[in-house]
Every structure is written in structure tokens, then in C-alpha cells.
Amino acid sequence: MKIQEMQDEIRRLKKEQDVCILVHAYQSHDLWEIADYIGDSFGLAEQAVNAPQKNIIMCGVRFMAETVKLLSPDKNVILPKSGAGCPMAEQFSVADIERLKEENPGYSVVAYINTTASLKTVCDVCVTSASAVKIVRAMDADKIIFIPDCNLGDWVSKQVPEKEIKVLQGGCPRHAAVTVEDVKRAKNEHPDALLLVHPECKPEVVGRADYIGSTTGIMSYAKESEAKEFIIGTENSIVQHLQFEQPDKQFYELSRDLICNDMRLTTLGDVYKCLTDNTGERISLPDDVMEKAKICIDEMLRLG
Ligand code: 13P
Numbered sequence: 001m002k003i004q005e006m007q008d009e010i011r012r013l014k015k016e017q018d019v020c021i022l023v024h025a026y027q028s029h030d031l032w033e034i035a036d037y038i039g040d041s042f043g044l045a046e047q048a049v050n051a052p053q054k055n056i057i058m059c060g061v062r063f064m065a066e067t068v069k070l071l072s073p074d075k076n077v078i079l080p081k082s083g084a085g086c087p088m089a090e091q092f093s094v095a096d097i098e099r100l101k102e103e104n105p106g107y108s109v110v111a112y113i114n115t116t117a118s119l120k121t122v123c124d125v126c127v128t129s130a131s132a133v134k135i136v137r138a139m140d141a142d143k144i145i146f147i148p149d150c151n152l153g154d155w156v157s158k159q160v161p162e163k164e165i166k167v168l169q170g171g172c173p174r175h176a177a178v179t180v181e182d183v184k185r186a187k188n189e190h191p192d193a194l195l196l197v198h199p200e201c202k203p204e205v206v207g208r209a210d211y212i213g214s215t216t217g218i219m220s221y222a223k224e225s226e227a228k229e230f231i232i233g234t235e236n237s238i239v240q241h242l243q244f245e246q247p248d249k250q251f252y253e254l255s256r257d258l259i260c261n262d263m264r265l266t267t268l269g270d271v272y273k274c275l276t277d278n279t280g281e282r283i284s285l286p287d288d289v290m291e292k293a294k295i296c297i298d299e300m301l302r303l304g
């Protein structure tokens with residue numbers, strides 16, 4: 001079947017089966033074209049709340065599908081490829097965080113949304129890269145432990161110096177692998193380009209950026225800017241999406257290695273099979289996880 005035929009069939013079937021297709025911005029362009037909504041983690045979380053459909057196919061990674069399920073417990077939430085995880089989301093266990101809380105009485109635990117649902121059960125509030133600064137600022141607590149991404153935590157602590165923020169040594173293996181050498185090389189090759197960077201990158205990389213923000217933040221900035229050239233410091237799919245949407249501007253990769261294998265796992269064929277053969281994993285979480293992890297997400301929506 002040709003790509004376009006498959007896309008048309010997906011559009012027809014999703015209407016017939018009352019399915020909403022949510023697509024994270026790191027997914028491929030053929031998936032963007034069949035999406036009801038494309039966004040960063042925060043946008044998808046909000047969209048999940050408002051989607052009128054009974055069924056949701058979440059093209060992204062597991063923690064995103066779990067977040068959708070937490071927000072929409074009565075909906076069927078399908079993750080097309082059950083192997084699509086996020087290495088950062090599983091870096092700490094519930095026992096690790098419980099121990100940390102015991103060792104640090106009086107601290108509130110802020111969890112990046114890139115965490116498993118069970119880890120969220122022992123945290124106080126969730127944040128996304130788009131909402132982290134606003135939420136940490138708005139919290140009553142002044143003493144905070146930020147998990148699991150030390151780079152995002154470091155960036156937040158610089159924006160909110162009035163609070164004491166402890167970070168743990170975790171993070172995204174892809175973004176954290178970008179070096180200052182990558183920045184120097186890209187700037188040498190493209191001296192007129194602006195550098196737009198995700199806060200999951202190391203502080204020394206973030207510190208050299210012209211703009212720091214979430215995936216959609218980076219995309220909106222590039223769209224609205226009058227500059228003509230941009231070096232993109234996040235997953236390389238964003239370089240392709242931006243180039244496709246804005247052919248009059250030039251977009252360059254900050255590092256050839258900024259590729260998230262988990263985000264690349266889901267294909268158009270997988271979504272098609274979800275609709276024709278009921279494949280994919282139906283997300284189901286234990287009742288106590290649903291209840292406790294939801295508190296952490298609700299707090300994010302309240303403060304954000
Ligand atoms: P965003 O919140 O910017 O979508 O980031 C999600 C993610 O996985 C980044 O690596």
C-alpha cells in the first residue's frame with residue numbers, strides 16, 4: 001500500500017472507530033500528517049484532557065501514553081509499539097526516591113514528566129520542559145529535589161535562584177551527549193545561524209544558546225524569528241520538520257547523534273495495524289498508581 005493510501009485509510013478508520021491520534025513532535029512526518037494533535041509533552045498532556053474521542057493512539061513513548069491514561073482513565077489508550085520507552089524515565093526507582101525523601105526532610109520532589117507513572121506516585125508535582133520554570137516558581141515550597149534530569153534541573157535552578165534546588169545525576173542520554181565541541185563546530189560551519197537548544201542538554205551547551213526551550217518552544221521561535229538560519233539542539237527530526245515547513249530558512253543539526261531511537265520506533269504501518277488488527281499495547285495501570293500519580297499531574301495542571 002502506498003503511504004498516501006495508508007494515511008487516507010487511517011483517517012477514515014480513526015473517525016469510524018472514534019480514535020484521536022496524538023503525535024509527539026519527534027515523530028516522523030508521515031505520522032504528523034495523520035495526527036489530530038502534534039505537540040511537546042505539555043501540549044499532549046493538555047490535549048489528552050480535552051479530546052472528545054473514546055480511544056487514543058499515542059505516538060511517542062511509554063511515559064506519554066501513561067500520562068494520557070492518568071488524565072483520561074475511562075479512555076482506551078494505545079501505545080502502538082510497546083518497546084518505545086524513554087531511558088530517562090526509568091533511571092530512578094520508587095525505593096530510590098523514598099530513600100531520598102527520608103534523607104531530605106522538608107523537601108518537595110518535582111518530577112519531570114519523563115518519569116514512569118509509578119515513580120510519579122512518590123513525587124509532589126510534575127513539570128514538562130515547557131512548564132518547569134513557571135511551576136517551580138509557583139510552588140509554595142522553597143526546598144526542592146528535582147528528578148530525573150540534572151540538566152533541566154540546573155536550567156530551572158538558574159531561572160529560579162530564590163529557591164534551593166537539588167538535582168540528581170540523571171538525564172536524557174541523547175541530549176546530554178551533545179558537547180561544547182559540537183557547538184563550536186556547528187557555529188564555525190554556520191556563523192550566521194542562531195542556536196536553539198533543549199534544556200535537557202548540558203549547562204555548558206545551554207549556556208551558549210540564543211534560545212532555550214521545549215520542542216514546540218524551539219519550533220515556534222524558529223517560525224517567528226526573522227533570522228534565516230538555525231542550528232537545532234534537540235532531536236534531529238525537528239530539523240527535518242522545520243525545513244519542510246519553512247523552505248525559505250535553513251536548519252542545521254547541532255549533532256548528528258541527536259537521535260532518539262525510542263521515538264523512531266513507531267511507524268505509520270504500526271498505527272495502521274492498531275486500527276485494522278487491534279495491535280499495540282493497551283495501557284493499564286494499577287488502581288493505586290492511577291490514584292497517586294494523578295495527584296502529581298493534577299498539581300502540574302493547577303500550577304501551570
Ligand atoms: P518536550 O517536553 O520538549 O516535548 O520533550 C520531551 C522529550 O522527550 C525531550 O527529549
Ligand code: SF4
Nearest residue numbers: 086087088172174260
Ligand atoms: Fe527520552 Fe531523551 Fe528520547 Fe526524549 S529524547 S524520549 S528524554 S531518551
